[in-house]
Amino acid sequence: MAVAIDPIAYLRSIPPFQALPAAEFAAATRNLEVGFYPVGTRLTSAGGRPLDYLYVVRKGAVRLERDGQTLQVLEEGECFGYTSLISGRATLDVIVDEDLLAYRLPGADFRRLLGYAPFAGHFAVGLADRLKSSLAHAPAFSGQPDLSIEVGRLVVRPAVWVERDATVAHAARVMREHRISSVLVRTDPPGIVTDRDFRNRVLADGLPPATPVTEVFTRPLQLVPSEAPLHAAWTALLDARIHHLPVVTDGEIAGVITSGDLLRCSAQGPVAVLRAVERLAGRDSLRGYAARVAEMAAALVAGGVDAPRIGGLVARLNDTLLARLVRWAEADLGPAPGAWAWVALGSEGRMEQTLLTDQDNALVYEDAGAPHRAWFHAFAEHLNADLVAAGFPACPGGRMARRWNGTISWWKEEIDACVEHRPAAAAILYDLRRAAGPLDVAPLETALARGARTRHLARSLAREALRFTPPPGMVLRLRGGAEVDLKQHGIAPVVMLARCYAVEVGSTARGTLERLEAARAAGLMAEALHASVSEAYRFLLDLRLRLQLRAFSEHRPLLDIVRLDELSGAERTRVKDSFRAIRRWQEKATYHYQTDLV
Structure with a gap:
């Protein structure tokens, strides 16, 4: 009853x-x-x-x-x-x-x-405001710190300085006196010297105590405003790969926070994972990486950080892991016989991967390295295998460096051929991002820009993008246990169409939200449409991440498909709102690109 x-x-x-x-x-x-x-x-x-x-x-x-x-x-x-x-x-x-x-x-x-x-x-x-509010007030996991607190609250002591004519011995004494791991240098612009600089640039090189501090310091400084949220400080540290971050209040440096300060704010934050990655002893340590990333993502969600920002932090950590794998591969194979670049594609190239997904990558090396193809192929095999061990599944379509590698001249020809004859295959190349390696990939960027000016490319990409559509409204019913694929029905349509618009307007942006902004700035999207599609994308990313984290905690597969009766009434409404905004945009894109024409 x-x-x-x-x-x-x-x-x-x-x-x-x-x-x-x-x-x-x-x-x-x-x-x-x-x-x-x-x-x-x-x-x-x-x-x-x-x-x-x-x-x-x-x-x-x-x-x-x-x-x-x-x-x-x-x-x-x-x-x-x-x-x-x-x-x-x-x-x-x-x-x-x-x-x-x-x-x-x-x-x-x-x-x-x-x-x-x-x-x-x-x-x-307004639809955009409703979706934004849903993100702001979505339920989070309990017991986690507020990661949106202002960085300035972490500053516990005023900035400590030495003059520009100070010696490394004097700077070291000042640091010992104040029990700090860095000191600022009064130059224009100002600089910083850290305990790591003393180890790596003074002791390791055998420099005398009288060495001027300006010979071993770093400038310009990487600064962060005191009102910036905690997750912005994480991003700055990971981007610059540094451990000390001066904090600015009213135009003046108020103090310096360290990676240790950030680490104490959350034992599951990006800094903690970064430390763990930097200390990986060998390949046997890779197995737990995916779990650490998932735990970090859960802590960030609980702390109020949205999915796009989490994707950026995860990408930076993955780049740090990749640098570690590169050192292991070169230790096994010997030094590289030429300059190379490891290229991330897909969600990793767009810096939108939250939890670890299939690999999409490629290897590019200088033309002079052509006689050493075997070395570069073995190098790619090592990295792809280690990434699988770390929790990145192999790409079912084979878009991985072990199969997709060649000289930079070959890659320029490949881009031209894809644009001209296989535009659907060209799409993922427009997500290209160098993730590791010394080789400059500017020639590939030039080839992509040249392809973007090809008249048929944008229409071909639009036709491919519009194959992915949200389900009709009448299908989205509780009765019958209706299911939706958050990726195929919502996220992918936005990603693909945003890429198409970016190609049309000549934007080099890689992130989907940045591409939508470029389309708005170029007049291809009205303000209201841009706002509703952007917030729909944010909402679907966030919902998908929360559902996948729940599945991860329950040891279930991380799927994109969700039953509507598993969502709350508010979530179902917002999913429908999001799909409606995406359909409206697709209708306009169909007319704009005339995709119904042969």
Whole structure:
């Protein structure tokens, strides 16, 4: 026998009502009503009387239509009526699709609750604002620190300086006196000398104590504003591969934070993983890397860091791991017989990989290295195998350096051939990013830019991108256990079409959000469309990451497919909102690129 659920208890269990203060929630729900409406009931029509209540669907379904076309179907846990209450207008037809049991909150109580930001954001009229609010107030794992705190809060002592004419002996004495691991140097621009500099540049080279500090210091400084969030400091340290970061307040250096300071903020943060990677003793230590990355991602999610930023941090850590693997490979094979570059492609090239996924990479080496192809092939085999051991599966399509390697001249010809004859294969090359190696890949960038000016390329890429589409709204129903593929139905369409737009406008941006911004700046996307697609992409990335982290913690496979009945009502609504924004963009792209023409 089914157990009846108290309406107020049910409402309290779902977002955004669960975020309300207890007293305000209790006051608002004193007037809560229960309504039953048979199938076919028209609750309002576009242009008619606006709804007077906020409705929360408990059982059944409601269909939202415009001009006879179904836009959305709302089911258990989803809300409607807020657009009427906020705007004072009825903009859609609202029809009961299945016998409806709904809880009704009077308009006056709803408007009073809008004074609470988490509640109000959930019901923002603009699609982009609703999605952004969903990210800001998404539930996180408990017990984790706030990783959005300002970096300035970590500064515990004022900056310590030496003059430009100081010797290394004097600088070392100052550091010992203050018990610090670095000291700033008053030059223009200022510099810094660290304990590592003394080990690697003074002691290792046998320099005398009277050596001027300016011969071993580093400048210009990598700086971070005091108001920057903690995760920005992590990014700065990982980008520059340094361990000391001066913090600026009101234009002046207030102090220096270290990787150790950041490490103490979270034992599962990027700095902790970086330390672990730097200390890997051998290939036997690779097995735990994927788990460490997943644990780090979980800590970042819990700390309020969004999925795109997490992807950037993961990419920087993967580059650090790659540098370690390179040293091992060269120890086995001997020094490289020529300059080379390891190229990341796909999500790793775009710096959008959150958890470890299939490898997409390639190896490029200078033309003078052609007689040594066997060495470079063995080098690629070593790195690909070590990446598999670290948790990066082999690419099912074979897009890996062990098969995809050659001279820089060969690569330029390959890019030209792909653009001209195999544009679908060219798409991933536009995600190209050098991840390791001394070889300059500017000639490949030039070849890609030349290909981007080819008239047929953008249309070919658009035609390929539009093969991936969100499912129709009527398919997104709880009934029948409907499933969606967050990657194929939502994330991939945005990634591929953003790449296409970037090619058209000549942008060298690699990240999807940066490519969308380039399209907006070039006038290819209206402000509202750009905002809604960008936030849809952020939301889907974030939801996918959270679901995969949950699966990881439960030792289940990390899949992109999710059943709608496994999502909360708010999540289902936002998934549908996201798909609707993507479909709207694809419709405009179809017209823009005339992809229906042969």
